[in-house]
Amino acid sequence: MRHRPTALLCCTVLLAAAGCTTVSASADRVPRSAGRTLDAAALRAAAVTAADLGDGWTVTVAAPERGSAAPPAARLLADVPACQPVLDALAPAGARSGPLAQTDLSASRAGRPRETVNAGLLAFGPGGAERVRSALDQLLSRCTVFRSTPPAGPARGVGVGGKGAAAKPVSVLHRLQRSDAAVPEGVDAMTAFTLTDESGGSARSRRAVVARVGTALALFSTLGTAGDPAPAPDERLVRAQAVRLRAAQH
Numbered sequence: 303m304r305h306r307p308t309a310l311l312c313c314t315v316l317l318a319a320a321g322c323t324t325v326s327a328s329a330d331r332v333p334r335s336a337g338r339t340l341d342a343a344a345l346r347a348a349a350v351t352a353a354d355l356g357d358g359w360t361v362t363v364a365a366p367e368r369g370s371a372a373p374p375a376a377r378l379l380a381d382v383p384a385c386q387p388v389l390d391a392l393a394p395a396g397a398r399s400g401p402l403a404q405t406d407l408s409a410s411r412a413g414r415p416r417e418t419v420n421a422g423l424l425a426f427g428p429g430g431a432e433r434v435r436s437a438l439d440q441l442l443s444r445c446t447v448f449r450s451t452p453p454a455g456p457a458r459g460v461g462v463g464g465k466g467a468a469a470k471p472v473s474v475l476h477r478l479q480r481s482d483a484a485v486p487e488g489v490d491a492m493t494a495f496t497l498t499d500e501s502g503g504s505a506r507s508r509r510a511v512v513a514r515v516g517t518a519l520a521l522f523s524t525l526g527t528a529g530d531p532a533p534a535p536d537e538r539l540v541r542a543q544a545v546r547l548r549a550a551q552h
Contacts, residue, residue, distance in 0.1 A: 337516030337551030348550035
């Protein structure tokens with residue numbers, strides 16, 4: 303992930319709790335030593351586990367990516383190119399570009415399906431993680447409202463000469479809003495936002511937090527609707543993941 307419109311990050315605000323300080327959506331703690339750059343194996347090994355979170359939790363780590371590109375249908379295209387990183391961040395790991403290594407995971411609690419958190423871990427070289435987070439901060443004020451469409455779908459039906467009619471892309475209206483957040487101990491800097499997607503008379507919300515821990519970023523997001531907004535990712539998950547990333551870098 304580079305400091306340009308290619309791939310950025312997810313969305314949310316965290317609940318203040320013990321060991322946290324309520325701050326603006328973008329906050330930095332006292333600078334720490336950078337830590338070493340993680341390779342794919344080290345990053346995957348640093349993923350949080352159910353044992354780190356306690357009883358009732360299930361954590362599923364995605365299988366390693368075998369390719370560098372996601373299927374075209376998985377990538378929405380922003381009408382404002384500068385806003386593309388917001389959408390790319392919410393795509394699967396294979397649709398992102400830029401990080402030296404990345405892995406995705408999901409964490410859920412028994413009996414609380416709507417609180418399921420999707421997360422992405424991204425490793426960068428020195429300074430890369432903070433450049434990406436800072437770039438996202440700038441987008442929050444520039445991309446408050448924009449639209450996107452998926453790539454044209456495959457041909458439907460076959461006419462004379464073997465040609466068919468392509469599926470018509472459906473435009474989606476996005477509203478992006480900065481959020482306040484609580485920065486857990488162990489996190490160097492954090493940015494939070496809510497992205498609402500409106501399409502065909504229905505709307506869904508996505509809340510996420512982008513946490514920098516040394517040379518890595520951890521992206522946490524949840525899903526909701528207009529009538530039932532996405533909840534904040536569980537703060538203990540963010541803290542536990544930060545601990546593991548910090549340990550992996552030292």
